[in-house]
Amino acid sequence: MLKVSDYFRKWSIPSRIAGSILSKVRDQYCRTAGAEVEGYNEPSVNSSHVNGKSANINWDNLGFGIIPTDYMYIMNCSKDQHFSQGTLTPFGKIEMNPSSGILNYGQDSKWAHPTVRPEQNAMRMKVGSKRMCMQAPTVEQFVNAVKQTVHSNKRWVPPPGKGAMYIRPLLMGSGPVLGVAPASEYTFITYASPVGNYHKGVLNLIVEEKFRRAIPGGTGGVKAVTNYAIIYKPIAEAKAKGFTDVLFLNAEKYIEEVSTSNIFLVKGNETLTPPTSGTILPGITRKSIIEITHVLGYQVKERAIPVEELFDAEEVFCTGTAVGVNSVNSITYQDTRIAYKRGAGTVGQKLYEMLTGIQTGRIEDKMGWTVELD
Numbered sequence: 001m002l003k004v005s006d007y008f009r010k011w012s013i014p015s016r017i018a019g020s021i022l023s024k025v026r027d028q029y030c031r032t033a034g035a036e037v038e039g040y041n042e043p044s045v046n047s048s049h050v051n052g053k054s055a056n057i058n059w060d061n062l063g064f065g066i067i068p069t070d071y072m073y074i075m076n077c078s079k080d081q082h083f084s085q086g087t088l089t090p091f092g093k094i095e096m097n098p099s100s101g102i103l104n105y106g107q108d109s110k111w112a113h114p115t116v117r118p119e120q121n122a123m124r125m126k127v128g129s130k131r132m133c134m135q136a137p138t139v140e141q142f143v144n145a146v147k148q149t150v151h152s153n154k155r156w157v158p159p160p161g162k163g164a165m166y167i168r169p170l171l172m173g174s175g176p177v178l179g180v181a182p183a184s185e186y187t188f189i190t191y192a193s194p195v196g197n198y199h200k201g202v203l204n205l206i207v208e209e210k211f212r213r214a215i216p217g218g219t220g221g222v223k224a225v226t227n228y229a230i231i232y233k234p235i236a237e238a239k240a241k242g243f244t245d246v247l248f249l250n251a252e253k254y255i256e257e258v259s260t261s262n263i264f265l266v267k268g269n270e271t272l273t274p275p276t277s278g279t280i281l282p283g284i285t286r287k288s289i290i291e292i293t294h295v296l297g298y299q300v301k302e303r304a305i306p307v308e309e310l311f312d313a314e315e316v317f318c319t320g321t322a323v324g325v326n327s328v329n330s331i332t333y334q335d336t337r338i339a340y341k342r343g344a345g346t347v348g349q350k351l352y353e354m355l356t357g358i359q360t361g362r363i364e365d366k367m368g369w370t371v372e373l374d
């Protein structure tokens with residue numbers, strides 16, 4: 001999912017929202033990820049179909065849920081073939097064979113990514129698709145799909161301070177298959193929705209000790225449907241008790257991640273986060289925060305964190321596309337509630353301000369992450 005922030009609203013001329021992703025992104029990263037496909041030419045943006053009227057939405061009450069927009073972008077390919085040029089089509093239902101790989105065996109890959117570093121997300125989808133035995137779009141095709149989706153739905157971008165446009169790229173096995181095997185055809189779809197904050201209010205977590213989100217050798221390190229349905233039950237139970245979300249552990253009682261995000265602990269001069277060793281999603285927001293932490297002069301370590309270290313931490317915060325950088329108010333472990341620092345002056349707040357500043361253009365992007373739409 002690509003979170004298109006208020007950044008796009010700073011232009012008064014609508015056509016400036018449209019156009020191509022900076023060529024340096026395409027040239028640098030499409031080559032490194034094998035993006036050149038014989039016969040493929042990036043299509044230009046056709047603005048003739050775009051509705052220039054602002055969406056009729058109460059932006060003040062925007063939550064985190066699907067709001068149907070105008071268009072979605074679709075590409076298809078057969079097994080062992082390359083994706084063909086995609087098309088924009090009105091957002092709506094799609095036909096699906098009842099024996100498709102996604103419906104019968106959950107063969108899919110999806111990614112979440114902010115407006116910075118989209119090439120990283122495209123390459124990460126390639127890694128995930130390989131684990132799920134799927135053909136993936138090239139980096140060039142991925143970035144172009146995002147560009148087309150943003151442009152065709154630009155009237156749905158919330159006003160400054162009211163929310164963001166959320167873009168979800170989804171790759172799935174759409175071809176029919178009866179036995180346990182990869183699908184014969186694949187579909188890549190990119191769609192959008194304006195959203196507000198993922199979590200309403202302060203973030204209060206509970207440590208989950210019975211259910212596991214992932215196991216070694218499984219798919220916990222890639223963003224696939226197999227990682228989500230299994231956490232519905234513990235999340236529902238946690239919310240029924242008044243908690244916001246769940247913090248998962250591994251079998252050895254080491255911290256892994258929250259259901260929707262990676263997690264960081266601040267202890268003294270150190271900022272700690274669990275290593276992405278196969279059972280934890282390697283979030284691009286997580287990666288960016290680690291790099292920003294170094295820039296700000298903090299020590300950051302990726303190491304295994306026993307659950308008992310929650311008692312010694314001064315701060316805890318989560319990172320992810322949907323949550324951004326969200327400081328944790330409390331964590332409850334074995335009926336003991338641990339409260340943490342939040343707000344002005346905390347490490348989490350400083351990291352939040354720098355990341356969002358880069359994303360929205362308030363802070364100069366010295367990291368070279370920002371992708372602009374001309």
